[in-house]
Amino acid sequence: MNNILIKSHELWLELFMSSFMSKDMDNSKKLLEYSKILFRHFKWIENECIKHNVAYNYDRNQIPVKVDTLKTILNDIANRLKQLELSLIDIDNRDLSSRISNDIEYILYSINNITDEEVTSFDMNMSYKDIKLSQDATDALTFFLFEESYKEYELIMIYNYLKAHTKSLKLANIFETLIEESFFHFGEFAGMMSEMGILGVPRVIAKELYLIDNITEFLLSGIDEELAAKEECKKLSDAVGTENKELSKFFDFISNQENYHIALMKEALESLGYDNV
Amino acid sequence: MDSNLLEHMMQPKNYGVIENSDSEGIGKNPHNGEKVIIFLKVKNENEPIIEDIKFQAIGCMTTVIAGSIITSEAVGLTFERGDALVGATLGMLDSIPPEEAACSEMVALALKAAMDTYMERQKDSDFPMITYKILNNCATNEENQQGSENE
Structure with a gap:
């Protein structure tokens, strides 16, 4: 099977x-x-x-x-x-x-x-919606899209595995919402990559990333990762912000959505009995 | 960004696992748990030759790019030339920032670990996979400073 x-x-x-x-x-x-x-x-x-x-x-x-x-x-x-x-x-x-x-x-x-x-999703045209970006800003955007599209795929798979193995309805609902959120981000990034002609399939996820022994530990480090992701979005927003307002606003929006993910992860920790959130 | 680099990002070469590999090795970053595992299929005639190679990474995109480039170079090499590839890679690391050097070091050491594991298995077939730890830290100076402030 x-x-x-x-x-x-x-x-x-x-x-x-x-x-x-x-x-x-x-x-x-x-x-x-x-x-x-x-x-x-x-x-x-x-x-x-x-x-x-x-x-x-x-x-x-x-x-x-x-x-x-x-x-x-x-x-x-x-x-x-x-x-x-x-x-x-x-x-x-x-x-x-x-x-x-x-x-x-x-x-x-x-x-x-x-x-x-x-x-034309693979033609490496490196432009997005005719927005003019400097080489540095384009490189920063490119690197971000590859890094984060994989990260969203990884999260979809991890949350899916956790959801499939939990007996708690509350946790299952939280994981389902996080999966939907990651699908949205994954789709947004893939759309941009396609437009820039650099669409790529995320690499296979290593087993030890989803075979999680300690969910509490995973969620705690996940919160740190979300904070780091917020920081990356902020950096990117700053890097492209001086050159394009639309992209800057988009990455601020993605960065702010990470707050919601953190809140959901804290809720999951509480339902696991971890009270030091 | 160079189109060759983009190719490695869009479709990393040799990413994956070799079922029934002859040998495996890990390069690990002890600072953050990131690691690279390399699988080898070895043809041993007069001397061992890397017939097939695959890698998997728990790490960032730079590590995947380094893995894609270094494993592409390693296919078809004798172990002697494989050692030279590891040496050349490690020798170049002094000239790049530590946070970037860490990624290539991890891949190079995983390759060395896989070749060393293979040699050990010629004497003892149950020899466990070797892990080598990197010296460079991929956190930036800024992040290191933040880390020590939080401690």
Whole structure:
């Protein structure tokens, strides 16, 4: 079953990345929604693994997303969807496999009807919305986007693992909200990377990052990391602020959202009985 | 930013794990827990040769770039030339800021650890993976100062 989980992991991520390659709003929205559906499948398969004590992990293969046309990536996605559908036979829970299968059938039909487009997400044009930035500001922005897009993916996977293994409804709700927040940031950064022609798939997360023994310790260091992330956003806002108000405002907004994440993590710590927050 | 550098950021080379690797090694930053693990598949004819190499990093983007570059250089090298690559990398670190040097040092030491582990396993097949700790600290002077103020 771990193999099925890996396939669905690769698929939701590939669909997610493909949604930023399309310049057509309808196509982009559609692909993003399908990625969310595949992410739900991923969670259901993970729950099935946990229920049946099947060992699993968040390993996956490299996803080759560097394409010139949307059709190329959609064909790859279609092939992977077909492979996933064939492997569903190994899931004993027939309700689950038929639910996933129904979704796959429709997504296959739908992406087959998407009109082809030229993809410029990898052309390294290094400009964002015609905003003029100095070389230093562009480099700072580039570095930030790679660093933080990975970080958001990492957080999605860690919170997802914690959510799947907690018995507390309160903690599950907090982790779910943090996952949604990280998805939003991940998407915003991926959109900017695509526009700048530097879209890249985040690297695979190392096991020891999500196999967490001590949640309290993880949350405490997570708060420190959120504070550091706030600082990075502030630095970037300052670096681009003198050159562009729109970008500066955006990074201030992201920085302020970290306050909310910190509040949620403190709430999680309180519900774990840690009272020194 | 150089397009080669961007390529390493967009699609790091040799990132991942080798199942059934012949050897593994870790380069670790004791200051913050960041680390790099290198997996080797070794072809041993007259002398050991790095046939395949993969790395995983718990660290920043600079570490991933260093891993991508150094492992690309290491593929196909004999251990003797691999040692020379480690030496050349470590030799260059004096000329760059410590916070940047730490990342490359971590990768170079992981490669050295993996080659040393392989040699030890020729004598004892159960020899555990070697870990080497770096000397450079990737925190900036400003961060170090803040850290000592908080202590």
